[in-house]
Amino acid sequence: MADSGGSSASARRSAVAVLAAALVVAAAGVGGAVGAVSGSTTTQAAGSNPVEFVYVDDSTSEITFMRADGTTVGTGVSDAAIVGPMADLDDDGLLEASYVTTGAGVKAVDANGETQMLVEDGDASTGKVGVGDWTGDGVPEVVYADANNQLRYVNVSGSPTAVGGGEANTVLGVTDFDGSGTTDVVFVGTSKELNYYDGSETVETQYGGFANSDAAGAPADIYGDGELWVPVIDGSQYPEIVNSTGTDREFRETSNNTDKQPVAAVDWVGNDTHEIIHSQNAELAYTRADGTTRKVTDADGATVSIDESAGVARVASRPAGLSVSEFAATATGDQNVTVNVATNHDLSELNVTLGGPETAALTLAAGDFEETGTDPYSYTATYDGETDGEYTATLESAASAGDATSGNTDTATVDDRVPAVESVNLTDATNGDGDVEAGDEVTVNATVSGDVDSVTADLSAFDAGTVTLTGDTGSYEANATVGTDADDGDQNATVTASDGEGNTDSATTGALTVDTENLSVALNDTKTVEVGQSAEFSPANVSGSTGDVTYDWRFGDGNSSSGETVTHTYSESGTYTVEVTATDGTEDTTSDTMNVTVENPPVVESVNLTDATDGNGTVSPGDEVTVNATVSGSVDSVTADLSAFDAGTVELVAEGGTYTNTTTVGANVTEGAHSATVTATGASGTEDSATTETLDVVVDELTVTVGDDRTVGVNETIEYDASVAGATGDVTYEWTFGDGESATGETVTHAYADAGTYTVEVTATDDAGTASDETNVTVEDAPVVESATLTDATNGNGIVAPEDNVTVSATVSGDIASVEADLSAFDAGTVTLTGDGTGSYEANATVGPNATDGDQNVTVVATGNQGNEDAGETGALTVDTENLSVALNDTKTVEEGQSVEFSPASVSDATGSVDYDWSFDDGDTASGKTVTHTFDADGTYKVILTADDGSGDADKASMSVTVTADETTIEGTTTTDSSTTTDSSTTTDSSTTTDSSTTTAPPATTTSEPTGGDGGDGGTNDPAGSSDDETDPVATATATATPTTGDSADATTARPTESTTATATTAPTTERPPTATATATVTETTAEPGAENVPPQSPGEAPGFGTVAALVALLAAAALALRE
Known part of the structure; x- marks a missing residue:
């Protein structure tokens, strides 16, 4: 397979390998080595032939370590999907390679093939993992992306813990990537961009040239200048490197057939500049900075087949050297x-x-x-x-x-000539009875063979220390005096023979009985234990015993036990008396008691660790942290271990059922996420503990934070507060608000005049430098209630009753969080109006049974997202919750022709104004609350009142009116001036002779104050109302009595006759009709005493009755005048 220069390199490596083999053979012939070492063992000193990277061998499917000389170490483990960086993860001095399993778990394996499961299958993503000391405890952790793309870290002895930062597909490394002095997690985000997280914020480098999320490796110091670079295979299959600012450099020549899989940066050729180790056509290769690509060969000069999907990973950190x-x-x-x-x-x-x-x-x-x-x-x-x-x-x-x-x-x-103690004996040298006490003598004898340097006896039980036995020919002896502090009971001695070379032999004598005093047993005064706690009981002191002592215990709850030391568990709280009875070998018996208080054990219910300085969750030296704990049960003390914050162990103080302590972070605190362990100790010493969540500690480097983005209202004054950490000396603050305004100071306020989105930036400067932070502020207009209406949704008549529906509508503009209406007057509470997205809001409600009668309106309140409010008031609806009720008096008696006043006796539960309609049963009607009527004929009439309040409610009431005929003639003369016209009418019996002479008495005048009443029988109430200036008419009554005596032809029938005339006059006023005058004349005749032929008298014929009748008539006329 062609390799662009790889053949000559392979030949050179083969030649070197042959020469090295010859040297080894020569050295073996001269030096006499202990044994041959295979290529898979780890015998070389670190630095001479260290492990450089790890991969999966394609031929064996094993995770394989490769050393600097090309020798390989197979682990025998073949379940890797992607290999990760190597470090001493379990502090055993061996390198472990991290890797993602084919089941999406995370494991570690060392050169001996020992594996450790770190993350269960299915809980991790399928991307690469990173290795480094994220927690700052000196032991590397594995940082990975879980199945939900969240960053987590785990070590060999703990459970996965959240890191924070953004979502990730792949983790590349854990190191100070940007050189800021803070450990960063370097990862590829879900958008396939290079990011890193420093514990407080995620930095996006804007680099996104990865061929895929796994086509990268751990950061490395490529050029040896301290700057770290991430090795990458880009989308065109070229190797390149990228730093923390997103700057990339290509390791590029002409070919681009690099496999798009994980890579490692390693100084493979030994030129102090790292090469990128990668897979090329499923074989290990490396590319230099100048783009030159060569195949990696093993110790035999052969190319190495690789499972390219598993990739390559470097050594993240090495363990300390062997010592x-x-x-x-x-x-x-x-x-x-x-x-x-x-x-x-x-x-x-x-x-x-x-x-x-x-x-x-x-x-x-x-x-x-x-x-x-x-x-x-x-x-x-x-x-x-x-x-x-x-x-x-x-x-x-x-x-x-x-x-x-x-x-x-x-x-x-x-030295094998060890001494042997053949026999030993302990005797009572005082009287030989086997019982000894202080001052008695004892003798120790021993027979010893072998190499003997010394023979000693331990007589400490007899308060005689260790004595040396003397003798020769194998027999040794020593005497000793029993001391005052000898131990009572059966005691023996141990005899030890030594050869002086460290070889010894020992034997134990028989026992003598020591009895120095009477048996005494004592218990502690009190003990406090907890329910369910196994408490141990033993005598606090036992003295004067001879021989073995037995102990019997009673625990006060019906249970007992025996033995010198016993345990007992109480099931209920309370106070118990524990008694122990001790008996020794001489049958001496004694007892003692103690009180035991049983309490419920302490339980730490909850703990909390907070940043008491600024609450941002990050603290620095000089900041304060607060520990809070909720503890139940018996509590003697509550402490918190704050040593991680260089604050030692502090005691929490009880405050209303909770325990708290605020402590200053010390100057020697280390960076990282730290927690506190809270321990509650009960009165009996039992403990319960809980560990808080962590706070991040940042040391030295100045940081400033201004808080989260916020939304405010126009012209709303908002306070902005800067929080710094890691400050050196005094700190100054400069603010800009994005609207051309600025301010200085740690805490400032600002109000925006116009709506929009602004960036607030604060720059903090201390003696060492500056730091900045910013937040976005969205400014919104305050809400305005443009209009508000309230309508009757039941029948639209504007009058509502319980169970009726009402509708509240409003038009609102501006920043709106909620629109509410207060319908408490309608017994419907406060309702929330729902908007339609165009500024119109509406809500329906049902009138409740406890609504308030009368005209009621509603206040609509619009609230902005910043708490600003505006209100509008609707028009009114009439609430009618009870039926109208009207009542009249039962009866009334009047005279025919008499003007009578009628009004309701009572009116209740009216809504609005009430209309009154009267029917008098004689064909006449009237309207108004108070009316008058005159009946023209005697008889009985049914008067009916109908009341209507306009809300649809109406009620009726009736009363009976009896009209009687008037037997007294009352003539009324109407005049328009102040003169009075009086007509006299005389009524006489047919048997009475009346004298024509009349005597008229001067008129008597009575003036009454105005009167009035509302309803009732006989009351007056001017329907139009009357002012305080009005004066009722003056009533004038005149009574004239005329006694008349006449003689008839029959003297026995002659009777004196007395005539009485009553006149009532009403003076005119400007408020009343013209004056009315009434005159009544009554004539009575009386017989002489003893007169004959006198018919029986009625009451009206009795002497003097006429005068009385005249007065009665006068009063009636006056009353009539007043009613006019």
Whole structure:
């Protein structure tokens, strides 16, 4: 297959390979190497032959590492869809290659073929992943695009976590792409453009020349000048590079048959300038900056077939070099030598030789070493020797991930002539009864064989310390005095023989009983535990015991237990008394009690970490953060670990059921997203914890933010506030508002005179430089209610009742968020009007049962998006919720010819003005609230009143009027001036003789104040109304009484006769008709006492009745005059 110069390069590489092989063979013949190393192992030191990139071998389908010399390491893993960058992801000293699986998951694999699942299948996109330390914890993470194109990161010990930024198809790298000092996630967006996200904002480079979203690689320092470039295959299949500003440079010659798949930037030819490693016709190739393209060959000079769809990926970061922190050889008895090796890497190779009386080789490959721990990784091997003497252990080689070390040595001396304790004895040297107390003597004896340097006995239980036994010929002895602090009970001694070389043997004597005081047991005074907590109980102090002590416990809730240390769980809160009874070997018994308070355990219900400085979620040194927690149950303390913010651990203070603390971010905080762990501790020491969400920490670099875009109204004054982070020294602020106006200061206000869209920009300047931010402001006109109408939607008569419908309409212009109408007078609350898009708004509502009677209107309020309001008021509708009711008095009695006044006794629930129509049952009618009528004939009449309030409501009422005949003659004379004409009418009995003489008394005049009333029987109320100036007519009454006596032919029938005349006169006024005068004359005749032939008297014939009747008539006439 033609390769534009690749053949000569392949030949040169083959020649070099043959020469290298010859040198290796020669070195092997001279140096006596421990063993041959295959091409797939990792024995070379980092830097001499490091892994350079990873790909998928087309012939084996395995993920394969390629070293600088062309040797390859197959992993045995074949489920990769796309390979990603390499780094030490699990801190084991080995490089792991990240990759996207064929099932759309994310995994990592090292050179030993060990895989780790990072993201489950189906949860990731099918694009490339990036690798780097995004969280700033010193361990690289894998950053990927999930199935929804959202950026997430994951490490080997955690769960996927959201990163932020825009939507992504492919992640290229995690590094300081733009040289700003902030770690960026570099990715290809869903629009196939190169972007990067720094934790607070996404920068769009405007570069979009990718052949596809995966046809790119991790950023690299191509020229060694510190500037990072992304390698790309463009749409024409040419390699090129692009930087953070979107500037691209082509690596182009003439051919453009590069496969459109992932690539890597690697210094492959060793010229300090990176080449682009890519797939060309399914084989590995590289292109230089000058456009020259060559095939990559392996250590044998052969081209390398590649699964081009999986692409190529570089090393993102390398682990620290291999180092040995411990190398030790130790004689471990029975002529054994144990070798311990500790390293900072997980070793792939370990070879140790032993020299001395015997020789041996200990290797990791042969399974001689047992591996434990991580960082350090510990390796232990034991050689089972048969000869005493000095052994020397030598580290021949230790290798990991291409790094290797050797040369460590250590020695160990083996001495197999160990001492043997054959027998031991402990006796009571005071009285031999086996019981000892303070001041008694004890004796220790031992028989020891072998190489003996010293024999000791541990008599600490007898408060006698450690004593040395003396003797010879194998027998050893020592005496000791029991001390005052000896331990009561059965105690023995341990005898130890040593050869001085580290070999020992021990044996334990029989026991003596120590009894120094009476048994005593004590418990702590109190204990606080929590419901459901397994609480441990044991005596706080036990003294004076002899022999074994037994313990019986009662827990106060009906449960018991035995043993020196017991546990118990309370199921309910409360206070309990716990009792323990102790009994020793001498049957001494004692008891003690304690109180136990059982409380509910603490539970951290919720936690929150907020930016207390400006609330933008990003903090810097000197800013404040607030931790809030809601905790239930028994709480002794609540703390928050803010060490990630260089604020240590703080205690939260209770405030109304919650706990809070505001703390200043320290100067030594590191950049990244940090959280706080809140821990609630109960009174008994139980804990519950919860971790807050994260806040982003930005250090040093000045940033300024002005807030989100907003919409305001014309002439609305808005406050703008700038928030800075990473400031050095004092900060000044300059603002422009996009309308020609400007301002200075951290907080400013501005109002726009015209509608439109404006850009507000703030520039912050500190001692180190400047930073800017901007926001867009949309200015809209305030709302205006042009017109508002209210209509009766039921029958259009303008009068509504419950269950009727009304319609509110309005014409509104300007910025409109909502239009509402207050229909509370109609018991319909506040309703929202719906617009038709042309400025017309309408809503329908039903009148409720609690509507307010009368004329009611509606206020329509239009509200703009910025809270501006305008209102308009509709015309009125009449509300009628209750039926009209009218009532009259039941009866009335009047005289024929008498003018009588009628008005309603009561009127209720009227809507508007009321019309009154009267019917008098004699053919006459009248209208008005108050009317008068004169009945011309006696009899009984039914008066009917019909009332109508104009709303459709009408009601009727009736009353009975009795009209009586008038037996008293009342003559009325009408005059137009102040003179009075009086007619006298005399009524006489046929049997009475009346004298013609008449005596007239002077008139008596009575003047009354105006009176009036509304409704009722006999009241007066001028329908036209009367003012305070009006005066009722003067009523003048004149009464004349004339006694007459006459003689008849029969003296026995003669009766005196008395005549009484009453006259009522009404004076004229300007407000009334002419004066009316009425005169009544009553004549009565009385018989002499004892007169004969006198018929029986009626009451009217009784003496003096005439005068009374005249007075009554006078009063009636006066009343009649007043009613006129």
